[in-house]
Amino acid sequence: MPTRRGAASLVSVDPSKPNDPRVDYGQPIPRPRKAGDDEVLEGEIIDRGVPIGRPSPSTPPPPPPKKKPAATRRTILWTLLGIAAFICLGGIAATYVFYRKAAEPDRGSPTVTLVQYVEAKFNSRDAIHAADFECSSPHLQAIDQAINAIRALEVKYNIAISVSVSDLQPAVRGATADVSAHLNVAIPESSGVDSVQVQKWSFHFVNDGGWRICGADRLG
Template sequence: MQPPAGSQVSSGQPAALGVPTPAPAPAPAQVPAQRPPSEQLPPPPATPTPERPRRRVRTVLTVVAGVLALLCLGGGIAGYVLYDRATAPDRSAPDVVVANYIQAFLNDRNDTKAEGFACAGDADLDGLRMFRDELVSREGRFDTEFSVRWGPLDVRQSGDTATVEVDLIISAVVDGVTQSDRQRWRFETRQKDGWGVCTAQLAS
């Protein structure tokens, strides 16, 4: 059946009532953020760093280098002096040089060391050398070793020369028995850049 003329057919949606829809309100205008006055000012110019005086630094370095050089030089000289004193033969007195010569020549049997206690160039010590050769020969014959000790040293000095007499005590162990012998020796010494042994012979 057709609807009467002039009537409206409902389509399932509510009919518009003819009320106008209000337009959306315009967005408020944005105001730019204001900076504090301090942020708007340009930064102050940087203060230049004062330069350090270079001449003073160079002077200090020069002084320090000079002091270090002097310390190194002084240490080297002191070390050399101490080494020279420690290694130089003791020739301070006639009896001292004779005792050192006996030890070096007869016990240590070190000719190079013994020469440091002898008169340079004109020493006549063949008698003591023959005595040592005889000891070495007996050591091989009896399969033993001899040691030499000495008693008090009697010194008679006259100016730059001195005579030293001393008893040499020769000992060895042969077949389990200690044997010893005593000999009186005379040494002539002379002072020349220190005392030295010039001659050695059996005392009569």
């Protein structure tokens, strides 16, 4: 096959010999190109070492998706609901603590406990409230006997007897205490004047989350 010479030499290539040394692979391949065209054409003369094609500009990352107004409203709503729930729970807890403090009997000292116990046990006859002032295993048979005697008089004479405590003398020894006191039993008379029977007692206490009565003895 004939060879034509010009700006570059073309050499016939035997397809069965792709590595024929007569072929100069370093020579550019001439191809026509339109003026003003920046695209690389097939067969364009390209200098050796120049990368083929124009570098593509770097693509900026897509902007973050905008929050939909509905999603924003839901977020605000859930936040407000969470705050409201927290406030409600705090209010309930505060109310419970306040109620406990208001309903909890005062057992700050043996004498204070004794005054409240006598009122609940002898006058109100409220066994449940009286139990708030008793220890876990009380021995109060003497008090039960005194109350039974008072009830018998009330039934016999159709009267209401009241009891008060006075002359309290505490003796505290660590977590235990004894209180000597007088129980004043006021018995209504037909004259309209109460007769008062004074009974001397000794009450025994333990400090178990507050002073609680555990025993009692009538003296004399």
